[in-house]
Amino acid sequence: MAAWFIPYTRDVEDDDPHFDHNLQTVIDKTKSFIAESVTAGGTGRAVRDAHAKGYGLVRGQVEILAGLASEYAQGIYATPGTHDALIRFSNGSPHAGADARLGSATGLALKIFGINGPTLLEDEPDTGTFDYATINAPIFFCNTVEHYLFIQDLFLNARAYFSQGRPGAHRFFAEFVTGKGTLDQDDWAWDEFLAFLRLSRIPPVNVLLSSYWTMGAVRHGDYIAKVRITPDPHFADAVVRRAIDPASAPEVFRPALLAELRERPYAFDIQVQLCTDLGRMPVEDTTVEWPEQLSPFVTVARLRLPRQDISGQDNLEKMDALSFTPWRVTAEHAPLGNIMRARKEVYRQSSIERHKLNQQPRTEPRSADEVLALVRHRDNAGGE
Numbered sequence: 001m002a003a004w005f006i007p008y009t010r011d012v013e014d015d016d017p018h019f020d021h022n023l024q025t026v027i028d029k030t031k032s033f034i035a036e037s038v039t040a041g042g043t044g045r046a047v048r049d050a051h052a053k054g055y056g057l058v059r060g061q062v063e064i065l066a067g068l069a070s071e072y073a074q075g076i077y078a079t080p081g082t083h084d085a086l087i088r089f090s091n092g093s094p095h096a097g098a099d100a101r102l103g104s105a106t107g108l109a110l111k112i113f114g115i116n117g118p119t120l121l122e123d124e125p126d127t128g129t130f131d132y133a134t135i136n137a138p139i140f141f142c143n144t145v146e147h148y149l150f151i152q153d154l155f156l157n158a159r160a161y162f163s164q165g166r167p168g169a170h171r172f173f174a175e176f177v178t179g180k181g182t183l184d185q186d187d188w189a190w191d192e193f194l195a196f197l198r199l200s201r202i203p204p205v206n207v208l209l210s211s212y213w214t215m216g217a218v219r220h221g222d223y224i225a226k227v228r229i230t231p232d233p234h235f236a237d238a239v240v241r242r243a244i245d246p247a248s249a250p251e252v253f254r255p256a257l258l259a260e261l262r263e264r265p266y267a268f269d270i271q272v273q274l275c276t277d278l279g280r281m282p283v284e285d286t287t288v289e290w291p292e293q294l295s296p297f298v299t300v301a302r303l304r305l306p307r308q309d310i311s312g313q314d315n316l317e318k319m320d321a322l323s324f325t326p327w328r329v330t331a332e333h334a335p336l337g338n339i340m341r342a343r344k345e346v347y348r349q350s351s352i353e354r355h356k357l358n359q360q361p362r363t364e365p366r367s368a369d370e371v372l373a374l375v376r377h378r379d380n381a382g383g384e
Contacts, residue, residue: 004276005071005275005295006223006274006275006277006281007223007224008219008220008222012224012278012336013336013337013338014284014338016146016338018146019342022145022146022148022149023145023346026145026148026149026342026346027345027346027349029149029152029156030049030152030346030349030350031350034046034047034350034354034357035353035357037049037052038357041095041096042096042097043096045320045357046353046354046357046358047094047095047096048094048350048354049152050092050094051090051092051093051107051109052090052091052094052096053091053093053095053096053097053102054088054089054090054316054319054320055089055090055091055207055253055254055257056088056254056257056258056261056310056315056319057088057316057322057371058086058087058089058261058305058308058310059084059085059087059305059306059308059368059372060084060085060086060303060304060305060306061082061083061085061304061306062083062085062110062112062270062301062302062304063081063083063301063302063304064077064079064080064081064082065077065299065302066080067080068298071222071274072220072272072274072298073300074220074222074223075219075221075330075333076112076115076130076332077272077300078221083112083113083114084112084113084367084369085110085111085113085368086111086113086322086368086371087108087109087110087303087305088107088108088109088111088319089106089107089108089207089253089257090106090107090108090109091103091105091106091107092135093105094155094156098250099249099250099251099253100247100250101159103200104136104203104204104244105135105136105137105199106135106136106210106212106253107133107134107212108132108134108136108207108210108212108229109133109134109324110132110134110229110303111129111130111131111322111324111328112130112131113366113367113368115128115129115330117330117331118330118331119327119328119329119330120327120328120329120331120344121325121327121328121344121348123348124328124364127328127364127366128366129364129365130328130329130333131324131325131327131328131329132229132326133214133324133325133326133343134212134213134214134215134227134228135215136202136207136210136211136212136213137198137213138226138289138290139199139286139287139288139289140195140199140215140286140287140339141192141193141196141286142192142339143191143192143284143285143286143287143337143338143339144284144338144339145338145339145341145342147179147189147339148342150176150179150180150182151176154175154176154180158172173193176189176192176193176196177189177190191285192287194287195286195287203243204243204244204246204252205242205244206239206243206244206253206256206257207257208231208235208239208266209231209236209242210231211228211229211230211231212228212229212230213226213227213228213229214227214228214326214335215286215326215339215340216283216286216335216336216339216340217275217283217335217340218326218329218335218336218340219331219333219334219335220272220274220332220333221332221333223274223275224274224278224283224336225272225273225275226272226273226290227271227272228271228272228297229269229270229271229303230268230269230297231266231267231268232266232268232269234267235264235266235267240259240260240263241256241260244256258309258310258311261305261307261309262307262309263307264307265305265306265307266304266305267302267303267304268303268305269301269302269303270300270301271297271298271299271300272298272300273290273292273296273297273298274295274298275290276294276295280294281294281295283336283337284337284338286339318371318372320358320360321355321360321361322365322371323347323351323355324347325343325344325347325348326340326343326347327344327348
């Protein structure tokens with residue numbers, strides 16, 4: 001069976017001689033946006049440059065399954081056991097505000113506690129935590145940090161474009177495809193633009209009903225993979241508040257999440273899709289969905305959410321103080337590809353800047369209880 005899976009080697013990633021220069025430009029723009037968001041964002045606080053609006057901080061538990069095939073029992077998944085976890089549900093937009101203005105791209109950021117081994121973040125190697133930062137689509141609209149230079153500008157200023165109606169939208173689309181005039185016609189960003197259109201058409205649903213992907217490829221021990229966090233069908237069938245109408249109220253995603261978690265527990269499956277064909281399952285092209293007929297997703301762990309009340313303002317404050325990054329992982333799960341490499345320092349610098357401006361201590365917690373201050377769930381009579 002193992003012979004069908006592509007082994008991880010360093011040469012599955014491409015070199016980019018301009019990577020460091022372009023990355024620094026992105027970092028500078030990101031820090032500038034975060035600083036300006038204190039006054040421009042409408043919240044009086046510095047916000048993330050993506051996934052600025054959070055919908056809730058949720059307590060969870062990750063059970064790493066026993067009996068996995070050796071190809072899947074890699075890295076942290078080689079040792080069965082149960083770990084406490086925290087989940088941040090969010091909107092993908094770089095802006096806060098009414099849900100109707102933000103779109104239906106959402107994210108699930110997962111922090112798993114009690115993981116042995118150093119992380120890939122040199123300034124915090126021994127935290128014992130392991131993060132996933134996932135989005136509700138199997139593809140992404142940006143492959144390289146070079147492309148992110150113009151795509152970042154477009155997204156941070158999207159409101160100005162679209163507030164001008166069709167002419168503004170047309171200019172946004174044209175500047176996306178042409179890289180704001182920087183790309184030769186043969187290199188226009190059609191694949192990225194089509195991926196963006198696909199993402200923009202995701203129908204709004206309760207965040208519990210979405211599947212979430214790692215966006216790009218990651219190491220899976222000896223192999224190459226994408227990871228998906230997908231609803232357990234049994235629990236998904238029980239969700240009452242399913243369709244979401246962003247035009248119906250300023251806040252629609254958070255109230256639906258709060259109500260469901262008050263009434264019933266929930267569960268996701270954490271799944272791994274191993275690469276079998278680098279041509280059809282590329283590492284450097286995040287606009288390509290890896291075909292499941294080439295390699296199915298296999299469940300390696302379960303993410304369980306107990307019944308809980310996350311309605312308090314303190315929940316949002318604790319969520320805001322946390323940091324999630326796809327690079328807070330062990331070496332066996334390193335993110336792969338140009339745009340995934342860029343996320344390492346962009347996320348770190350973004351977190352440093354945001355915490356400094358908000359006068360928040362930037363320390364990685366050692367447990368879920370440390371974050372939640374051992375507050376008992378208000379529904380402590382309810383079941384798990």
